[in-house]
Amino acid sequence: MRYREFLRFRLKDIVPDEVILPAGFHVVGYVALVRLNSELMKYASSVGEATLDYDHRLRSVAVRTGPTKGIERKPAYMVVAGSNDTTTIHTENGVHFKLDPIRVTFSGGNKGERIGMSKRVEAGECVVDMFSCVGQFALHVAKRNEVDVIAIEINPEAYRFLVENIRINELEHKVSAVLGDCRVVHPTHVANRIIMGYLHNTEQFLPHALDTLVEKGGTIHMHKATSDKSLQESITSITRTCKERGFVSDIEVRKIKNYSPGVSHLVFDICVSLK
Known part of the structure; x- marks a missing residue:
């Protein structure tokens, strides 16, 4: 039985028929994350x-109470059933993530991009993940490739999980974790490839990403929530910023998923080289 049908049956004496029930939920480890309307x-x-009762593998259920906030990407959830201990282990394509999904952000909708990124990287590269969180991109990349990864994270709680996840996956020889604002703590002229997995006002971080690339250039994967109307404006802005740093840019745009009405989660694959 589908989830919505199950809820309708179970809650028929509690929830009025005209109230729309959720069609599904997101699972991180043993925690279900549910979005409910008002x-x-x-x-x-x-x-x-x-x-x-619908999924006996679950130990906790939390509902979203607001948007993810700030550069530290703090989600807003409230536990409504099961255990209040929501720290869990989530396994994705052989990579293990320890995290608390109601305290640090982890998007299941980006799974394909995380796995796909590990296939784009080339052996011998230095990869800098500027918004690493608990290592969603960094660990996939390091697990599948002979590379050096620098994983930067500003949120102290996410950083703590990042360090532990590097150890759990036995990747200490490949991944270095750095705590701080990537605009301040990023290395200079070391990266062949940069991952910018932050969706809001991402272009303000682009100059710092360009300074992190090796002097001859490289590839930047810049995520951004972008409306159809502002797509060309974003491309123009990226091109201008690269030019100001002395680079010629070649930009490809890929859609990851719908983000909100009229807005898409896009990745701008920016290949830059010296003029």
């Missing part, structure tokens, strides 16, 4: 208990 929030605990 009408459903009053029934959150009932939805949570039903969700635990």
